[in-house]
Amino acid sequence: MAFNNSWSPSSRELERRATRARISKRQISIAAISSIIVIGALLIATITSPGWEVVKKTFFDVDYGKEVLPTVIKGLWLNLKLTVIGSICIGIIALSLAILRTTKSAALTPFRFLAAAYTDIFRGVPLLLVILLVGFGVPALQLRAITSNVTILGSVAVILTYSAYVSEVIRSGILSIHPSQKAAARSLGLSSAQTMRFVVLPQALRRVIPPLLNDFVSLLKDTGLVSILGVIDAIRAAQINSSRTFNYTPYVVAAILFLLITIPLTRYTDKAIRGSYSRQNAEGAI
Numbered sequence: 001m002a003f004n005n006s007w008s009p010s011s012r013e014l015e016r017r018a019t020r021a022r023i024s025k026r027q028i029s030i031a032a033i034s035s036i037i038v039i040g041a042l043l044i045a046t047i048t049s050p051g052w053e054v055v056k057k058t059f060f061d062v063d064y065g066k067e068v069l070p071t072v073i074k075g076l077w078l079n080l081k082l083t084v085i086g087s088i089c090i091g092i093i094a095l096s097l098a099i100l101r102t103t104k105s106a107a108l109t110p111f112r113f114l115a116a117a118y119t120d121i122f123r124g125v126p127l128l129l130v131i132l133l134v135g136f137g138v139p140a141l142q143l144r145a146i147t148s149n150v151t152i153l154g155s156v157a158v159i160l161t162y163s164a165y166v167s168e169v170i171r172s173g174i175l176s177i178h179p180s181q182k183a184a185a186r187s188l189g190l191s192s193a194q195t196m197r198f199v200v201l202p203q204a205l206r207r208v209i210p211p212l213l214n215d216f217v218s219l220l221k222d223t224g225l226v227s228i229l230g231v232i233d234a235i236r237a238a239q240i241n242s243s244r245t246f247n248y249t250p251y252v253v254a255a256i257l258f259l260l261i262t263i264p265l266t267r268y269t270d271k272a273i274r275g276s277y278s279r280q281n282a283e284g285a286i
Contacts, residue, residue, distance in 0.1 A: 006070075010260075054056070056126045056226060058195075058247055058249075059248050059249055059251075059252050060252060061247055061249040064247055065249045065250070065252070065253045068237075068238070068253060069253055071133055071240075072102075072234050072237050072238055072240060072241075072253050072254050072257060073234075073257065074237065075234035075235070075237035075254075076234040076254070076257050077235045078234075079220065082154075082155050083216070083228070084159055085224070085241075086159050086219060087216060088221065089159045089163075090162045090163050093159065093163040094164075094166035095170055097119060097163065098168075098170035098171040098174060099196065100112050101115050101116060101171055102174050104144060104186045105192075115167075118164060119167055119168060122160055123161075125161075127225060128228070130157045131158070131225055131228060131229065134157040134160070135153045135154055135174070135226075135228075136229075139153070143233075150226075150231055151229075154225075154231055155226065158223060162215065162219055162222075166212065166215055168202065169212060169215065170205070170208060172283075173201055173208035176197075177200050178205065181203070184199075208272040209220055209272055210269055212270065212278050213265065213269040213272060216265065217265045219268065220258070220265075221262065222259065224258075234257060235251075236256055237254070238253065238254040
C-alpha cells in the first residue's frame with residue numbers, strides 16, 4: 001500500500017506567510033529610512049558647523065594619518081601580545097581563585113579567605129591606580145629578584161585586576177550548576193576533585209563563555225592603560241606623534257585600529273550569547 005508523503009501548506013498558511021513577509025518588508029523599509037534620516041542629519045550638522053574645517057584638519061588629516069599608521073600599528077602589536085599573554089595568566093589565576101572560593105574543604109579555609117580578600121581588593125581599586133602602584137612602587141623597593149621593566153610591571157597590574165573580575169564570572173558559572181549534578185557524580189563514586197574537574201567545570205565554563213569574551217574585549221582596550229608607565233603601545237605611539245605636531249589624527253587612527261579588532265569580537269560575543277540562550281531554552285523545553 002503506497003502512502004503519499006508529500007505535504008503542501010494550506011491556503012490559510014500561505015496567506016499568513018505572505019502577511020508576515022509584507023510586515024517584515026515594511027519594518028525593514030521604515031528602519032532604513034529612519035536610519036538614513038538620523039545619520040544624514042548628524043552628518044549635515046557636523047559638516048556645516050562653523051568649526052568643522054578646523055576639526056577636519058586637526059583630527060581627520062588623511063595624509064598625516066597614513067604617515068603615522070605604521071608606528072601606531074607597531075604599538076598595537078604590543079597591545080595584542082599583552083592581551084594574549086595576559087589572557088592565559090588571567091585564566092589560570094582566575095580559575096584557581098574561583099575554585100578556592102567555592103570549595104567546602106575545611107583545610108582550605110585560610111586560602112578561601114585570602115581569595116575573597118584578593119577579589120574584593122582588586123575589584124575595588126581602579127585599574128589605573130593599580131598600574132601606577134605596581135609600576136612605580138615595585139621598582140622603588142629596589143629588589144634584585146624583581147624586574148623594573150615597565151612593560152612587565154604594567155602587564156602584571158592588568159593581570160592582577162582582571163583575574164579578580166574573571167574569577168567572579170567563573171565562580172558564578174560554578175554556582176549555577178544544580179546541586180543534583182554534584183550529588184549524581186558523588187553517587188557514581190567520584191571524589192570532590194573529580195566531580196569539580198569532570199562534571200562541574202565543563203558545564204560552568206561553557207555557560208560563562210559569552211561574559212568571558214566580553215572581558216577579553218575589555219582587556220584588549222585596557223592594555224592601553226599601561227602607556228602611562230611609558231610603554232610604547234598604540235596609544236602611546238599616537239600620543240608621541242600628536243605631541244610633535246599638535247595634530248590629533250594619530251589618536252583617531254589608533255581608535256580605528258582598535259575598532260577593527262573589537263567590533264568583530266563584539267559581534268562574535270553577541271552571537272555566542274544568542275546561541276547560549278537558545279541552548280538553555282532548548283534544554284528547558286525538553
